[in-house]
Amino acid sequence: MxxxxxxxxxxxxxxxxxxxxGADAAAVVRFGVDLERLGVAIKTRFAxxxxxxxxxxxxxxxxxxxxxxxxxxxxxxAAKSVLDTAEKLTQAPKVEEAFSDGKLSxxxxxxxxxxGSLDPSSQDQLLASAKQDSFQELxxxxxxxxxxxxxxAAEEAKERRAHEGRFLRITPTAHxxxxxxxxxxxxxxxxxxxxxxxxxxxVFKEARKAGxxxxxxxxxxxxxxxxxxxxxSRRPQAKVVVHADLTALNRGSVEGDERCEIxxxxxxxxxxxxxxxxxxxxxxxxxxxxxxxxxxxHKRTIRQPLRDxxxxxxxxxxxxxxxxxxxxxxxxxxxxxxxxxxTELKNLQLLCTPHHKQKTLYGFRxxxxxxxxxD
Numbered sequence: 001m002x003x004x005x006x007x008x009x010x011x012x013x014x015x016x017x018x019x020x021x022g023a024d025a026a027a028v029v030r031f032g033v034d035l036e037r038l039g040v041a042i043k044t045r046f047a048x049x050x051x052x053x054x055x056x057x058x059x060x061x062x063x064x065x066x067x068x069x070x071x072x073x074x075x076x077x078a079a080k081s082v083l084d085t086a087e088k089l090t091q092a093p094k095v096e097e098a099f100s101d102g103k104l105s106x107x108x109x110x111x112x113x114x115x116g117s118l119d120p121s122s123q124d125q126l127l128a129s130a131k132q133d134s135f136q137e138l139x140x141x142x143x144x145x146x147x148x149x150x151x152x153a154a155e156e157a158k159e160r161r162a163h164e165g166r167f168l169r170i171t172p173t174a175h176x177x178x179x180x181x182x183x184x185x186x187x188x189x190x191x192x193x194x195x196x197x198x199x200x201x202x203v204f205k206e207a208r209k210a211g212x213x214x215x216x217x218x219x220x221x222x223x224x225x226x227x228x229x230x231x232x233s234r235r236p237q238a239k240v241v242v243h244a245d246l247t248a249l250n251r252g253s254v255e256g257d258e259r260c261e262i263x264x265x266x267x268x269x270x271x272x273x274x275x276x277x278x279x280x281x282x283x284x285x286x287x288x289x290x291x292x293x294x295x296x297x298h299k300r301t302i303r304q305p306l307r308d309x310x311x312x313x314x315x316x317x318x319x320x321x322x323x324x325x326x327x328x329x330x331x332x333x334x335x336x337x338x339x340x341x342x343t344e345l346k347n348l349q350l351l352c353t354p355h356h357k358q359k360t361l362y363g364f365r366x367x368x369x370x371x372x373x374x375d
Contacts, residue, residue, distance in 0.1 A: 048086035092116030115142035118149035134324040152253035191238040199223035318352040325352035
């Protein structure tokens with residue numbers, strides 16, 4: 001291994017980015033990713049052996065984490081996270097095998113091993129998601145598996161801790177300005193996000209109209225100041241969208257792959273979801289078996305029921321496999337409206353702006369669950 005590593009170093013020594021074409025550079029990047037995954041897998045799996053045998057003690061380190069931090073040049077916290085992942089991998093053998101073969105990044109392995117160790121039967125599902133879905137989709141799926149495995153009592157206890165530990169902190173920074181940090185329950189957080197996001201969209205449109213461009217986070221900061229300062233363009237009511245399975249709502253707990261979560265925020269106890277019925281700022285997207293339908297408890301039900309059905313079906317994200325985009329989505333006619341395509345659920349999909357442009361300008365299409373270009 002040392003000899004081969006030495007040979008690889010020698011080969012890479014004369015390789016410079018400027019000496020390669022863009023396509024060759026992309027190939028080298030993919031090669032680097034493969035090397036990185038193998039290296040991380042070696043470090044993670046064998047560091048556990050060092051910890052188990054106590055070999056770190058001979059080097060003067062107090063524990064395996066401090067030893068690993070010194071060897072790898074990372075923080076002790078990062079080293080502890082690696083060792084924690086290694087421990088969970090032992091309880092998810094299929095995940096460990098895929099990680100050892102370089103099929104998972106460390107970030108993916110942490111997510112998959114965490115859920116797979118709680119529910120070993122979910123390993124195949126998680127590995128398939130890691131291969132074909134975006135990292136965000138993988139995390140969301142793993143979170144649902146962990147929630148179902150830990151049970152409703154654990155979910156309720158988690159939200160109680162969040163409520164008891166709620167805080168908002170505003171502190172000046174050495175570089176100017178102030179920093180805001182805080183913690184809220186998921187329900188309260190979703191209500192805050194709802195109001196801020198509505199104002200952010202106004203700020204975004206105003207900036208684009210004036211020819212200004214900045215980051216999503218900057219627009220959100222401007223929206224926050226407007227809302228707190230009473231300068232917002234309108235007074236939108238907080239709107240929380242809850243996705244839930246009808247069986248879970250009736251039963252009072254989540255089982256298997258059922259959902260009970262606030263859109264864009266995460267899971268909530270079923271009891272909290274039940275309490276939201278009757279509140280004018282809550283909208284429910286309920287799944288009854290394979291049927292998706294919207295239940296609302298106020299007068300402004302859904303002015304565009306088809307629009308909401310598409311959002312519910314596509315999970316409010318771009319439908320292109322692996323695309324992580326959930327912002328600035330566009331409703332797209334799969335078969336173009338100008339060519340006779342009907343405005344109905346089966347002929348509509350959500351696409352992010354880049355993929356919508358690919359479809360419109362270059363003829364890309366979803367074929368057999370894959371995003372492919374013209375022949």
